Amino acid sequence: MGTVIEVQRLHKEYGSLVAVDDVSFQVMAGEIFGLLGPNGAGKTTTVECLQGLRHADGGQMRVLGLDPWKERSSLRRRIGSQLQESALPDRLKVWEALDLFATTSLSRSAREQLLEQWGLADKRNTSFSSLSGGQRQRLFVALALVNQPEVVFLDEVTTGLDPAARRTTWDLIEQIRERGTTVVLVSHFMDEVERLCQRVAVVNHGRIVALDTPARLVEQRAQQRRVLFHWEGEPLSWLESLPHVRAVQQQGNQVEVQGDGAVFQHVAAALLQRGIEPDDLRVERPTLEEVFLQMVGKSDEE
Amino acid sequence: MRTLMKTTWVELKLFAREPLTVLFTFAIPFVVLFVLGGVFGNRPADPHVYRGFGILNYYVPAYIALVVAAIGLIALPVHLAAYRERGVLRRFRASTIPVWSVLGGQVAATFLIGVLASLILVVLALAVYHTRSPQSLVGVLAAFFLGAIMFATLGLFLGLALPTARAAQGAGVLLWFVMMQISGPGAPPEVLPTALLRVADATPLKHLVVLMQDPWFGLGWNGPEMLIVLGFFVVAALLTIVFARRS
Ligand SMILES: Nc1ncnc2c1ncn2[C@@H]1O[C@H](COP(=O)(O)OP(=O)(O)OP(=O)(O)O)[C@@H](O)[C@H]1O
Ligand SMILES: [Mg+2]
Numbered sequence: 001m002g003t004v005i006e007v008q009r010l011h012k013e014y015g016s017l018v019a020v021d022d023v024s025f026q027v028m029a030g031e032i033f034g035l036l037g038p039n040g041a042g043k044t045t046t047v048e049c050l051q052g053l054r055h056a057d058g059g060q061m062r063v064l065g066l067d068p069w070k071e072r073s074s075l076r077r078r079i080g081s082q083l084q085e086s087a088l089p090d091r092l093k094v095w096e097a098l099d100l101f102a103t104t105s106l107s108r109s110a111r112e113q114l115l116e117q118w119g120l121a122d123k124r125n126t127s128f129s130s131l132s133g134g135q136r137q138r139l140f141v142a143l144a145l146v147n148q149p150e151v152v153f154l155d156e157v158t159t160g161l162d163p164a165a166r167r168t169t170w171d172l173i174e175q176i177r178e179r180g181t182t183v184v185l186v187s188h189f190m191d192e193v194e195r196l197c198q199r200v201a202v203v204n205h206g207r208i209v210a211l212d213t214p215a216r217l218v219e220q221r222a223q224q225r226r227v228l229f230h231w232e233g234e235p236l237s238w239l240e241s242l243p244h245v246r247a248v249q250q251q252g253n254q255v256e257v258q259g260d261g262a263v264f265q266h267v268a269a270a271l272l273q274r275g276i277e278p279d280d281l282r283v284e285r286p287t288l289e290e291v292f293l294q295m296v297g298k299s300d301e302e
Numbered sequence: 303m304r305t306l307m308k309t310t311w312v313e314l315k316l317f318a319r320e321p322l323t324v325l326f327t328f329a330i331p332f333v334v335l336f337v338l339g340g341v342f343g344n345r346p347a348d349p350h351v352y353r354g355f356g357i358l359n360y361y362v363p364a365y366i367a368l369v370v371a372a373i374g375l376i377a378l379p380v381h382l383a384a385y386r387e388r389g390v391l392r393r394f395r396a397s398t399i400p401v402w403s404v405l406g407g408q409v410a411a412t413f414l415i416g417v418l419a420s421l422i423l424v425v426l427a428l429a430v431y432h433t434r435s436p437q438s439l440v441g442v443l444a445a446f447f448l449g450a451i452m453f454a455t456l457g458l459f460l461g462l463a464l465p466t467a468r469a470a471q472g473a474g475v476l477l478w479f480v481m482m483q484i485s486g487p488g489a490p491p492e493v494l495p496t497a498l499l500r501v502a503d504a505t506p507l508k509h510l511v512v513l514m515q516d517p518w519f520g521l522g523w524n525g526p527e528m529l530i531v532l533g534f535f536v537v538a539a540l541l542t543i544v545f546a547r548r549s
Contacts, residue, residue, distance in 0.1 A: 083393065
């Protein structure tokens with residue numbers, strides 16, 4: 001499994017705004033690589049540079065061994081793109097769009113299969129302007145796949161889809177990967193990234209703040225625990241001297257003990273020793289969402 | 303080439319699905335022709351006006367030029383600016399279809415629609431008012447070809463340069479209307495004040511009208527006017543290339 005995309009110190013500015021600030025990463029053949037980040041993080045700019053749609057201001061990029069800007073017309077024939085924002089002519093019909101975007105004549109059966117797969121079979125004669133938002137989105141994915149690309153770029157592909165369509169889309173994206181196509185997936189949704197991506201780069205303010213498998217991203221922070229309970233009485237700051245405890249916060253009768261590892265066991269034992277037996281004592285681990293918010297929040301403070 | 307044929311065919315279909323544009327393109331020149339024909343008939347030539355050719359004889363080639371100008375100055379820029387505004391051009395840019403094929407398809411479609419509209423106009427004028435048929439068909443066809451390509455290229459430039467479809471519509475209609483009034487298809491040049499004639503000299507339509515009329519009336523091929531029309535084409539093409547690169 002070789003490297004399909006190689007990015008080194010990619011830099012892009014819009015006037016005085018640095019949209020992508022020296023980003024480096026690699027995407028391996030056959031993986032689904034995620035780019036996760038808040039609005040304005042620079043995700044779209046990054047993938048547009050990779051697709052040769054924008055000229056980067058600095059850095060080196062190789063996509064399928066090609067320079068995405070200088071060799072963009074060769075690259076175009078080997079990748080598929082679903083853009084975050086785009087449209088088709090209002091009166092263009094669904095089947096006409098597929099025909100137009102296909103580089104070689106599309107056999108009727110291949111066309112029907114794509115329409116079927118993406119739930120557009122009964123819309124083949126509908127014009128673009130009469131499609132719903134989700135149907136348009138699915139048409140764009142079908143168009144991205146029509147030429148059997150080696151790499152597809154999906155930018156917020158499930159935004160605007162209903163929950164059922166979202167799940168279908170996830171299944172289809174997995175099928176794309178099973179066929180051997182590499183996928184670069186830009187997303188806002190943790191569940192999507194967790195479910196689909198082998199590796200994910202968390203982007204904020206044009207920088208990668210973390211890059212790992214979704215499981216390890218959680219795990220690194222999952223050492224952190226929060227022990228929560230209610231307690232009305234004297235301050236419990238003595239808990240801070242226990243092993244694994246990092247901080248104790250008391251607001252009203254709500255107590256939160258932050259720590260890692262076996263913090264829960266130690267806190268529970270110490271409380272019991274002093275005869276404190278809160279009936280709602282519980283421990284929480286961070287979710288990917290919290291990990292994400294933490295990472296994004298942290299780089300905000302810089 | 304295959305892609306260009308595909309985009310041309312798609313553009314033609316899209317055009318046919320816009321009832322208002324179709325109506326505008328095919329109906330307006332007729333309506334004007336019929337009103338004129340109803341009012342004046344094809345009067346015998348008066349040497350002092352209409353270049354001495356008789357009113358309807360004068361207007362048929364001028365209206366062909368006018369139709370070509372309407373498609374190039376209004377229909378095409380509005381369509382193209384809407385593509386840019388709504389992200390259609392971005393969508394094509396990110397596909398295997400080269401942007402040049404998209405633009406080329408629009409020019410080709412504009413040309414073919416111009417051919418069709420002109421044919422209808424000429425056939426009706428010949429059949430109903432027995433206007434003069436072209437003396438030099440080759441000359442007329444050459445003038446038409448040049449004019450249609452020139453106006454389509456001008457349309458590409460406007461469609462790429464103007465920020466929105468609305469702006470393109472405003473600018474296109476204004477340009478077209480002014481040219482219609484002063485460049486030949488409106489008042490005959492003989493009655494226009496000199497100042498307006500000078501302004502008309504700066505418009506491409508004026509030169510296309512003469513380029514069409516001369517071979518039509520047997521005055522031969524007008525080399526200087528051809529060079530001027532070619533000049534407009536070259537400038538429009540250069541501007542188109544600059545703006546296509548930039549957008
Ligand atoms: N064409 C442009 N001109 C000027 N600034 C731009 C342009 N495109 C994007 N930006 C700015 O660059 C930054 C990064 O934008 P980008 O679209 O890459 O973010 P994103 O991560 O895709 O966000 P979102 O999740 O909202 O899609 C933003 O601050 C945005 O305002
Ligand atoms: Mg984006």
